[in-house]
Amino acid sequence: MRDKKLPAVSCDFCCFNEYDEEDDSWSCSVNMDEDDQYRFLTQRGFSCPYYRSGDEYEVVRHQM
Numbered sequence: 001m002r003d004k005k006l007p008a009v010s011c012d013f014c015c016f017n018e019y020d021e022e023d024d025s026w027s028c029s030v031n032m033d034e035d036d037q038y039r040f041l042t043q044r045g046f047s048c049p050y051y052r053s054g055d056e057y058e059v060v061r062h063q064m
Contacts, residue, residue, distance in 0.1 A: 015054035
């Protein structure tokens, strides 16, 4: 069951999504507990409770 407070978000825009040059891959830098990681990997539409926008201009657009 999805938490209705959290919107479905994409990891592509999260500030915790980091690129590893050695592996040539993207990964999440959040240390999730096992339950959250299981839900994230198996449930479609699961909203990550750790999501934080990596968009630096989001606040500026909100003020306009």
